[in-house]
Amino acid sequence: MPDVKYYDLRHVTGQVTHIDIDNGIVESAGTSFFNKAVLRVLDRTGWGIIQIDNFTPCTGRKFEDLIQSARKLAGITEEIVELGEVPHGILPVPPLKEDPRAVSIEEKSALLAEIEEAARHPLVTNRRANYVERIEQVRFTDSSANEYSYEMCRSGFNVLAVASQNGNVQMGFEREHSIHGFDLRHRQDAGKSAAEIAVSLLDAGAVKGGKMRAVLDPELAGVFAHEAVGHASEGDLISEGNSVLKGRTGEKIASEILTIVDDPALSEFGFDPVDAEGTKVLRTEIISRGVVNAFLHTRESLAAVGNGIAGHARAMPGEPPLVRMSNTFIENGDAKKAEIFEECKNGIFLAGSRGGQVDPGRGIFQFNAEYGYLVENGECTKMIRDVSLSGEILSTLHRITLCGNDRKMSPGYCGKGGQSVPVSDGAPHVLLLDAVVGGSGLD
Amino acid sequence: MSSFSTRWWVAVDWIEEVIREGRRSVDELEVFYVEGTSVSADLKRKNVNLATTSRECGLGIRTIHNGRIGSSSTNDPGTWRDCLAAAIASGKLATAQTWSGLPDPVSLPASPLSFDPALECDPGLARDLLGQMLEGAAEHPAEITAGSASLSISSETLANSHGIRYRDHYTGVSLSLEAIERQSTGYEFDHASSLKDVDPRNVGEKAAFFACKSADGKDIPTGDYPVVLSPLAYAELLGNVFVPALNGRSVHSGRSRLAQSLGETIADPRITMYDDPLLPRASGSTWWDAEGTPTRRIDFVRDGVLRTFAYDLKTAYRYDKKTTGSAVRGGFGGLPAIGHHNFIVDGERENILDERVIYIHNVVGAHTANPMSGDFSVEISNAFWMEDGGFEEPVRSAMMSGNVFDLHKDIAGMSRETRAVGSLILPSIRLNEQRIIGK
Numbered sequence: 018m019p020d021v022k023y024y025d026l027r028h029v030t031g032q033v034t035h036i037d038i039d040n041g042i043v044e045s046a047g048t049s050f051f052n053k054a055v056l057r058v059l060d061r062t063g064w065g066i067i068q069i070d071n072f073t074p075c076t077g078r079k080f081e082d083l084i085q086s087a088r089k090l091a092g093i094t095e096e097i098v099e100l101g102e103v104p105h106g107i108l109p110v111p112p113l114k115e116d117p118r119a120v121s122i123e124e125k126s127a128l129l130a131e132i133e134e135a136a137r138h139p140l141v142t143n144r145r146a147n148y149v150e151r152i153e154q155v156r157f158t159d160s161s162a163n164e165y166s167y168e169m170c171r172s173g174f175n176v177l178a179v180a181s182q183n184g185n186v187q188m189g190f191e192r193e194h195s196i197h198g199f200d201l202r203h204r205q206d207a208g209k210s211a212a213e214i215a216v217s218l219l220d221a222g223a224v225k226g227g228k229m230r231a232v233l234d235p236e237l238a239g240v241f242a243h244e245a246v247g248h249a250s251e252g253d254l255i256s257e258g259n260s261v262l263k264g265r266t267g268e269k270i271a272s273e274i275l276t277i278v279d280d281p282a283l284s285e286f287g288f289d290p291v292d293a294e295g296t297k298v299l300r301t302e303i304i305s306r307g308v309v310n311a312f313l314h315t316r317e318s319l320a321a322v323g324n325g326i327a328g329h330a331r332a333m334p335g336e337p338p339l340v341r342m343s344n345t346f347i348e349n350g351d352a353k354k355a356e357i358f359e360e361c362k363n364g365i366f367l368a369g370s371r372g373g374q375v376d377p378g379r380g381i382f383q384f385n386a387e388y389g390y391l392v393e394n395g396e397c398t399k400m401i402r403d404v405s406l407s408g409e410i411l412s413t414l415h416r417i418t419l420c421g422n423d424r425k426m427s428p429g430y431c432g433k434g435g436q437s438v439p440v441s442d443g444a445p446h447v448l449l450l451d452a453v454v455g456g457s458g459l460d
Numbered sequence: 461m462s463s464f465s466t467r468w469w470v471a472v473d474w475i476e477e478v479i480r481e482g483r484r485s486v487d488e489l490e491v492f493y494v495e496g497t498s499v500s501a502d503l504k505r506k507n508v509n510l511a512t513t514s515r516e517c518g519l520g521i522r523t524i525h526n527g528r529i530g531s532s533s534t535n536d537p538g539t540w541r542d543c544l545a546a547a548i549a550s551g552k553l554a555t556a557q558t559w560s561g562l563p564d565p566v567s568l569p570a571s572p573l574s575f576d577p578a579l580e581c582d583p584g585l586a587r588d589l590l591g592q593m594l595e596g597a598a599e600h601p602a603e604i605t606a607g608s609a610s611l612s613i614s615s616e617t618l619a620n621s622h623g624i625r626y627r628d629h630y631t632g633v634s635l636s637l638e639a640i641e642r643q644s645t646g647y648e649f650d651h652a653s654s655l656k657d658v659d660p661r662n663v664g665e666k667a668a669f670f671a672c673k674s675a676d677g678k679d680i681p682t683g684d685y686p687v688v689l690s691p692l693a694y695a696e697l698l699g700n701v702f703v704p705a706l707n708g709r710s711v712h713s714g715r716s717r718l719a720q721s722l723g724e725t726i727a728d729p730r731i732t733m734y735d736d737p738l739l740p741r742a743s744g745s746t747w748w749d750a751e752g753t754p755t756r757r758i759d760f761v762r763d764g765v766l767r768t769f770a771y772d773l774k775t776a777y778r779y780d781k782k783t784t785g786s787a788v789r790g791g792f793g794g795l796p797a798i799g800h801h802n803f804i805v806d807g808e809r810e811n812i813l814d815e816r817v818i819y820i821h822n823v824v825g826a827h828t829a830n831p832m833s834g835d836f837s838v839e840i841s842n843a844f845w846m847e848d849g850g851f852e853e854p855v856r857s858a859m860m861s862g863n864v865f866d867l868h869k870d871i872a873g874m875s876r877e878t879r880a881v882g883s884l885i886l887p888s889i890r891l892n893e894q895r896i897i898g899k
Contacts, residue, residue: 042555045550048549048550050536070517070535090499094507094508142714145713223835372825372827372828374825374839376824378605379644379645381824383838384828402830403835405859405861407839
């Protein structure tokens with residue numbers, strides 16, 4: 018056994034199958050392969066990490082040499098890294114309803130073409146559909162003889178429609194990605210919906226920026242939870258002093274109706290059977306009834322910060338683990354959707370997401386809706402486009418005053434430290450008072 | 461350089477075999493092989509917390525048969541036969557298109573454009589660079605939260621069945637530092653192909669300066685203001701919206717707002733935009749593009765007028781155009797696709813800070829801009845009222861809204877200084893009436 022305080026090795030092999038159809042043309046389709054590993058060693062000070070492409074598992078002298086190279090590399094580190102004690106264990110991967118490997122790529126391509134074709138419309142100038150299927154075999158081992166191996170398959174599609182009229186160009190977008198298996202059958206609705214959104218947006222108006230009441234749909238409210246709360250609760254940022262949530266455990270920062278959770282054990286797109294450093298994954302209530310409850314941790318940030326739960330280490334194949342979210346959501350409240358619109362009375366309804374970004378140290382976030390409507394007297398009226406929201410984490414959370422009971426999760430990817438990992442975000446419909454809305458409209 | 465020449469022959473040996481084998485089944489094929497090493501060291505607050513080395517390698521194969529293009533990739537070159545079989549299978553699924561052949565070899569200079577022979581992937585050097593950033597940061601009282609220094613050396617080999625055997629070497633150094641002063645953050649970075657072109661002390665000093673100087677910002681009311689966008693803020697908007705609209709494939713398939721604008725004035729007449737792949741020491745410089753077409757300068761916008769779009773072979777053959785040598789690859793696994801090498805915005809330069817303006821160092825959320833229409837609304841960060849070039853009162857928080865395409869017609873001036881932000885090389889720009897939404 019190598020003579021170091023700690024090591025772990027995460028080796029991931031797999032394959033990615035993709036199909037890209039653009040205006041009826043199969044631009045490309047096929048399968049690629051990868052094999053990547055990352056070895057982390059901790060001895061007297063900080064981490065020595067070796068990333069290896071095309072790794073061949075090894076034992077004995079050869080493995081010992083790798084450990085020693087990593088240890089030598091760690092010689093330039095200064096910080097003494099401690100690791101928290103954590104529970105180990107692996108959850109079963111939910112079974113695939115239909116294994117994509119059992120479907121020929123010709124059939125996949127034909128089904129995707131049906132979705133792309135469904136986006137056809139006289140004003141749609143471009144239809145594009147992509148299928149991605151990623152199968153990973155993960156093997157993890159560490160110096161305490163924890164060993165896990167599992168296989169994950171994630172697959173799904175995106176469909177984009179671009180509508181154009183008199184120099185005005187707008188887009189509609191639908192996506193469906195899942196850990197539950199092949200999902201291309203009978204999905205023409207997605208193509209049709211993308212086209213309808215794109216075409217409707219041609220007549221949408223720009224909103225005038227300023228403060229107003231906003232109803233957020235489950236997808237956008239989920240992105241809000243991810244950007245405004247999730248990132249700021251990541252233990253590495255807390256320990257670096259780069260989050261406004263640092264030192265606020267037990268503090269009430271939101272109204273009592275708000276509970277925000279990250280749960281890698283949930284069978285959604287961000288599911289991990291075990292985290293990237295072998296820790297058992299657990300539901301973590303970041304905000305419990307308005308109070309800062311628990312941070313998201315790796316073993317390192319748990320030891321450095323405390324006040325939270327480990328099992329949130331995630332990594333791309335061959336990359337070192339970072340504290341990341343998995344399935345992040347606002348818990349259901351008890352308001353009905355109709356009540357939320359009634360309470361909003363005059364404001365805006367925002368739906369869908371083009372993504373968001375946060376500066377956790379400054380406590381400022383921004384995110385963008387795909388489309389929305391003006392709300393007048395509790396009813397959706399004129400369609401609006403290109404609406405962003407920005408806000409301050411600590412003041413905005415108090416302004417969520419109603420949560421619906423219709424939570425829905427949406428799949429996506431989250432970027433941090435140059436790594437992109439699958440996540441899902443979700444929420445019920447929520448009401449946000451004093452939303453700061455950015456738009457280029459003049460009246 | 462002797463180690464390179466040794467590996468070159470080792471590489472060529474099996475690549476020749478891939479080509480020989482592939483030619484038995486397909487009209488043409490192309491083999492791309494990359495290998496590299498890198499080392500990086502990361503700070504957690506002021507201490508080095510981790511050191512990483514990586515060895516990467518990757519093989520990408522593209523086949524063309526009866527106008528059908530197939531591809532596959534792997535980072536296990538030992539399994540190239542499986543990769544070749546997957547590429548050939550992939551080609552059978554693709555829609556056939558007009559195809560007039562991969563490029564033939566030409567004689568190109570052997571000296572690499574973005575390679576520093578003095579650069580070594582030495583962990584001690586990475587640590588020293590972090591130390592110099594921290595020295596620079598010590599000029600201001602901000603806390604350091606995180607930082608990184610990395611060094612890389614790589615080589616790329618491109619071979620095809622028409623006899624192309626190109627190989628080039630690249631080096632890179634990249635630095636970044638994050639700082640915080642109370643609830644005000646500062647971030648700065650630098651990157652170059654050569655060690656002598658980065659300034660670690662300046663990176664540290666600027667990160668700490670912005671964190672300190674932005675503390676105690678004041679709100680501003682909603683209105684139209686004269687603003688200057690730093691190269692960094694400008695790059696966020698340009699890179700997410702404008703540059704992709706010059707992509708020939710997006711243009712011909714109906715995904716670009718500029719599609720109908722060839723020959724029209726799309727920017728202030730003082731503005732020129734071009735791709736210069738041959739700029740010495742710039743990060744995107746290369747003698748040949750990702751499919752072996754010799755690179756050359758591409759003038760997209762001259763004196764405000766849109767002159768051309770970017771093409772690779774596939775798009776050019778399909779739409780009866782000529783390739784502009786714009787093929788790039790997103791790693792070995794990526795198929796060649798249309799991109800740019802060093803995208804430069806240039807034109808008449810002047811002092812754009814002589815009047816009172818809001819200087820915007822960075823923006824948050826530019827990737828959420830509407831890539832089709834160009835409409836954006838982003839949060840601004842490290843923004844200041846600036847007078848005579850001096851940073852005066854910081855703006856606490858506000859959004860900026862507008863349209864990336866339209867604002868190019870309203871550019872009222874470009875700074876004398878330029879800066880490389882990734883593969884974009886840009887000045888600061890001045891806009892006289894920019895909508896800012898206060899809080």
